[in-house]
Amino acid sequence: MGFGKYVARSITTSIPVLIGTTFVIFSLMYVTGDPVRVILGEFATEEQVARLRAELGLDKPIYVQYFLWLSRVLRGDFGISYMSRLPVMQVILERLPATLMLTGTALVVSLAIGISLGIVAALRQGTKVDTAVSTFVVLFFSMPYFWFATILLWVFASCLRVYPLVGTASPDRLVLPAVALGLPTSAVYAKLMRSNMVEVLHQDYIRTAVAKGLRDRIIIYRHALKNSIIPIVALVMLRIPWLVGGAVITESVFGWPGLGTLLIDSIYRRDFPVVQGICFIIAVLIVISDIVGDLVIALIDPRVRVE
16 A cells, blocks of 8 residues: 555544544533533523523534534634633633643653663663663553652652742743653653664674674664664654643643643533533544554554555
8 A cells, every 4th residue: 555545544544533532522521510500600590591501502402512513613613611701712722832831841851761761771681770670661651640740749849849839831830740741651662662772782783783893882872773763753653642641630730731721620610612622632633643653653664554
């Protein structure tokens, strides 16, 4: 199969997934409570409730509401927030830079730590250093984001009092959430990097380079590292959904003013248009990252296109 056809097939198969995901999210929102009652309060009359429900279009069947909402979304209209009465897109765009800042920094942290530890473990295979890295991988790979974030917050905010609990999306508040989000993810990269590096170091061309008398630094960084890091590139795209999901939890723990905090607040306040808008954007980002990940893998290994 040609690369162009493979791209078209990946995009085509992702559209039903996106529609199904958004419909489930859209439907589940209405199980959590009546937003009209939240907006008007408990003392509103039935006439007021019925009038506002009709104004918001909530008196129509759920599937009709979904397709009306989807048609507006495709035109870039996510509706109006029930609480702030501002366009949902405006509310989301105000918080999006903070989330991108957090996830981008966490990605850099996870790659820097994971790749470095993987290289060190591969070069010290069978030693105490290798055992220590393996212990790190097992510990952080199985550690939930919210638990690790809570522990960091307790240590640095409550005990040491060096982390500000409130404030804007500033660099002094970015470090701890980025570490909480990036360190568990780095365990995945460390494990893959170690196994790739060990495999490459046993290849014939590495033995040939050693026999020619090349420096260890040149062998490791110019030959072994170059070939070992290729699968990491593909894994980065496939791990982005986990990073986005972890960002929602991490932001809520640290009070980071991003989409995650906005999502949790909107769920509590039954602000359905904002919740649906955020979930749609997250779903689109996840689908895009999945498509890009598949394409990167297909470029690296053309045999995937035949499967």
